Amino acid sequence: MDCNKSIPESLNNLDELKLYSKFQEFLKDPYKIQKEILFDILKYGKSSEFGIKYSFNDIKSIKEFQKNVPVSEYSDYLNDISKMKKGEEDILFNGSTHSFVVSSGTTGNMKYFPDSERGLIAKNLVMKLRSVQLAVISPRLLDNPYILGITNSSDYGFSEGGIPIMAASGQGINSYEDANIKMILPQELIQAKDISNEDKDYLMALFTLASKELTGVICNNLAHFNFLLKEIKNNTLKMIDDLDNHTISLNIDSSLKEVLISKFPDTKERAKELKEIYSKKGELKSEDIWLNFKTVGCWLSSSVGRCAQDIKRNLSEDVDFLEWGYGASEGKFNVPFKANISAGPITPFSSFFEFLPVDGGEIVTLEEIEEKKLYELIITTYSGLYRYNLHDIVSFKGKTFKTPNIEFECKSSENIVCNDVTLYVNQFDYVLKQTEKDSNEFISFFQVIPSDDKKSISYIIEPSSNDFNKLRFRENLIKNLKHNLKLELNKLFIMKSGYRDSLFVKVVSSGKTITSTKLPTIVSKDSILESYIKEILIT
Template sequence: MNAETEYGKTYNFSEIKSREDFVQQHPLTFISHYKSYVDKMMEGKDDILTKDKPIIFAVTSGTSGTSSVLPMTQRQRINFFVQGVAVVYHSMLQAFPDSRKLQKSLKFFYTPRWRTCEAGVPVGPNSSSPTNTRQLLNVYSTPKAGFEILSEPEALYIHLLFGMKDKHIGMLEANFSSIILSSFKALDIHWKDIIEDIEKGRVNPNLKIDDDVRNELDKVLKPDSSRAQELREAFEGGPIGLAKRIWPNCHLMLAADSGSFELPANILRETYCKNLPIYSPLYAASEGLLGVNVWPLKHPSHYLLAPKSMFFEFIPVEHCKEDQPATLFLDQVQLGEEYELVISTAGGFWRYRFGDVVRVTGFYNQCPIIEFMYRQGQFLNVRGEKTSESSFYQALSKACESWSDIKLVDYCCCESILIDDQGSSWKSYAPTYYVFLELDGSGKLTAEQKNKIDEILAEQSYVYKSFRNKGSIRPMVVKIVRPGTFKELREFTIETTTASANQYKIPRTLKRKEAVNFVLDRVIKGD
């Protein structure tokens, strides 16, 4: 159907009769390949990449690299619902029968700031937001007026206020587990004010929101001293298991918990959401639906690829450095192997290397089941060693096991080339990794505890160990940052990039010098 588009004519789509023809005739592509075509579409020109007109131009988060714009068609949105949301809902009902009860959900998501391109099409994030789920807003605890608040701190306060007011909340939801964790961190600060609002039946007068929104919210609040007392008693028990004390009938947390979200998910499991199952339902991106998790009770989360949503190809990781490596099809991948995913989408991106690396963990009939590993570019690579995000996190997690009373709150890394002060010693000219840790605990890490991360990484990675032994990479530099740094980094990133609050991903490997300097400014003095 796209043979007569400008792109289809350029690449002779009319001559393609099989998947083999497609691979032989069309090169592997990166995002830069599509910019001129997307620019034309945003100007209002038709039949460029696809016959279907875009319904939005999706802006990627930019937190793990450079932000990009991708066209999204109605066909993709329908596929996302039919192949993704509907399947997940069925799986959720089977695994968690209490989901059938008529309970509200507390969903932490925010209305993005949209713009309109020359073609009159909205431009903004493609992640779940109040804008693209208007038909479902009634199932959430936040009144519709609350979703009109565009500033995140105020909107979050309203989410928490109405969520805590409803004792019978059945589910906590967000795109990512990190959003739910940061929401509980905000609750640590504001819970007394929120309880006072519930007791008095009003929205906090110090909250900076429009009067018309405030009036609508005040209409649905009534003084509730009984609920206020229940909440005070819930908070007396501390953070461990807090969610179940606030909402005794809550049966599920719905949020992504794999990749860079594994750490915040694990913190939630150990603290606020202890004894509350976490279900990571979808493997998705701005490009659309990639996979569904039909095993809600299994951990770590695995996803069944969705071949009716996209056409998949796979590049063995050992060939990722090549510009045009040979690819494998769905029926050719091997169990236990890691691959860079290549996708062709209904939005007109063909044989597109969008950066995700996955591991095949099994097969459902003939369709691969995968585990997300890391994003290309989210690795440390000062000497060609390419230490992946997952490899570094495994080493860090193992080192954390020896920290008796100190818990890891969050972390990120960068390559020393982004650090200005390299010292005066000739040895310092060898590159290294800078690691920034935010800790929860009264103690401090000893030099030995910090060095343990480097030692374990060398044990796990032969390539890293060889460079360390030769002195080509010097010992990693571990810095402790002050509490709240990663919350502030999130706010800084949202303010200075195109990322929205709904799609922010924790950048485990910092690539922007501005972000590096931001974190460096928050290193605890003397550390």
Template sequence: MLNFFKKNAALVWAKKHVQKTGEFKKNSVKNQEALLLSLVKTAQKTLFGREHDFENIQSIKEFQDRVPVADYEDLKPYIERVKKGQANILWTETPEYFAKTSGTTSGSKYIPISKEGMPFQIAGAQSALFHYITRKKNADFVNGKMIFLQGSPEMEEIFGIKTGRLSGIVAHHIPAYLQKNRLPSWSTNIMEDWEAKVDKIIEETENENMTLISGIPPWLIMYFEKLTEKHGKKIKQLFPNLQLLVTGGVNYEPYRDKINDLLGGKVDIIQTFPASEGFFAFQDDYTKEGLLLLTDHGIFYEFIPLEEYGKPEARRLTLKDIELNKDYALILTTNSGLWAYSIGDVVRFIDKDPYRILVSGRTKHFTSAFGEHVIAFEVEEAIKAALERHTAQIIEFHLAPQVNPTEGLPYHEWLIEFEKEPENLELFRNELDRQLRERNTYYDDLITGNILQPLHITLLKRNAFHEYAKSQGKLGGQNKIPRLANDRKIADLLEIYKL
């Protein structure tokens, strides 16, 4: 009886929620401007607001004229003051949390999450599930066990501000109606050794009625592989009632075939776009491509055409200005005190009614040693197409330029760890090169102009990327190995894993 009630209550809640979201989908442009002006008004008396004349900002253009695009280094002096317990610096109060993330140039980053911002982190994930339930007309998963593969929920404190990984922070806000069904246990969740943690998670879940599993694709694969190795069965054989995977953090498509193979049966997928800076988008229709941009969740968005990013005259576009199928650097102003903040992600709009996006790459993750500016979306689509034509499967890859080869012209080197190698590697290489040339005209011009030779593939041993991540202290957590680089720092370290 209780299970029947939970399932039907979820169906009713989901339907009501989806109906309520209709307003923001129709009025995104108008609501975004109103949101920005509201944020500016709230922060008028903050240090940042006084320095940037918030009191006299009455339009988006006036905001853009007064507030330059910033990265973490630009905001770091303000954040350092907040870390010392000072209020009214970036936002009216000190943050409720700092989400601690790893940075390359700045060391650890401390991203503020205000008491106004935190509910939207939770609401984004809830909304994704409610849309799924409504579209599927099925909420069976609420009666089974759910696992969230995440970082440790243990917090430290910096002048009274709770600090930890975003996934660990979110663990403290899981709704009460899901807590009973949630795994793993607290003692397992706080383990820092990721491999030992996954082993313990397996112990706690292998005999349970798992219906929902959430995590970024590399974590899912590691968990599924260990389960399969231990039991000699596909995941759907172990968990016949598994209905849903919720994932985010990286593009899911390059992992889809591998995960499908491990599952061995039909499981629905919801892709999401969360970050420490906010919950931006989710797949509101699990049967279609694209993520619904959340324009009423305390975040004002700007978009810089990728080819202009980093240039003084770069245009800062808003929703009304964007074009479909173009790549934009994502710029955020949030109700946690981030102002015109460049998060480093690149998005591509595929729909305007409502606004739906794909995450197409990172502003710092590209290959352009020869002026080609190849981005993640292009290489991931190229390898997906090549794999389909050659029935091969990959585990992971990394692309780096080889500027000074021992002989011949320079080239792109693809270091690939295959799950299943193509029958003919040379044909696969040619196909991959052709697919990339179709997607990037600059790369094609370099090949046809004999500036570059066609790409090379270097085969890596099994578990190469796992061992590399482990050797760099980047196993688990929010760590993701960049798939593209403009130098050979990662490529050279991967050399020792060559076949």
């Protein structure tokens, strides 16, 4: 490592092969690099207002750091962030702010997270390693790397001090370009503002259909890809006609339309192929129109992972499903190593990690974590977050080399207190998975409603098949709820097909995409869309 540069800056000078080799070296001794990372972060924060206030220069051990610096939340940084948005320097870290990442979080209120140049490099290194690992797990991806990357617009303008504001997914787009992966969707479409969600989905689907070479899909929530597949199904002839005439049949801004048409591949021959497939089979299935489509990178954990498993059932068995990785606007935290598994080794070089046991007890470091326990994740970053509690509940499942594999479970706010016991949404998901196994059924989507007295629970479910055995499923759900959570089942709401998608349409605001949207699991009875209720079973 170059002693004149931070650890991320030194790693950033390596080519992909050497970076990947260095990462594997870290995974063989993660606790050593964790200590080095902490003191590297403190080194590049000691001249800041925060570093001076908490005497970074005098901290000589992890214990001293934990004693000197309190655990923090976003509200603790509001005054500092306000100064940084105006362009003030040396506030949370040495020097100036490179950019801000904007997030609506789980509350819907906008949050602005500053990034130092070193912090941004650390994030992008994780994204680059994910791209490399994606190709290692699924080498077929390298045969023809045309990727459908579904993201929100990255451009949110500038702060009052002239500092760029962007979305976290926009940072990811840049790393794909660095990895020489060809992206199917033009930036002009991704960044387009004055366009409806419906028109944007149509155009995303159109560009995807136009690309015969599609190799893989990368998006956080795979439900959005499902929306694009439905767009193709519902507008097949219209889209083929657009491709045949090399045009866009939507009433959108003429200058945007002109730019997008110029980005089309050669669509005449593609339209001819699609016409022949549709004529023979009466529909356009993914395995017929994208012969090289072999890889999906998306969230596989938590309730969003259920969407991925649902869509997986409708794609070719030859498609590899890979966890795209656990992260947030504040940082990127792991690089999954295996297909169809959501846990992956924590990235020991990207942040300093601590963990607060959910069931009580002292905060522990990575070296002290235990499997089969739940923790809230606490991070210290190069971008000025110190002992910052994300209120993400995580667990650990095995190790890669000597590094624990971390998996996101749910937000700590996603809980219900029933019978004086705090229950989290991952526990309700576990009960449902047990019931699915016992009943030989699959549920595309679920939510739960606590009773007014908090002594029983109702499930809202959208079954994946029409021949759903409701009585057997209810019987097993009653049994598993009582055995695992000591709860009674109140009602079982069986919803019509399309319920989940209708909720996405309802909650996604203009200019946003489904890919970064997570539907709530714990809801009130007033939030149910009654027109989608197929049947209510009362126990």
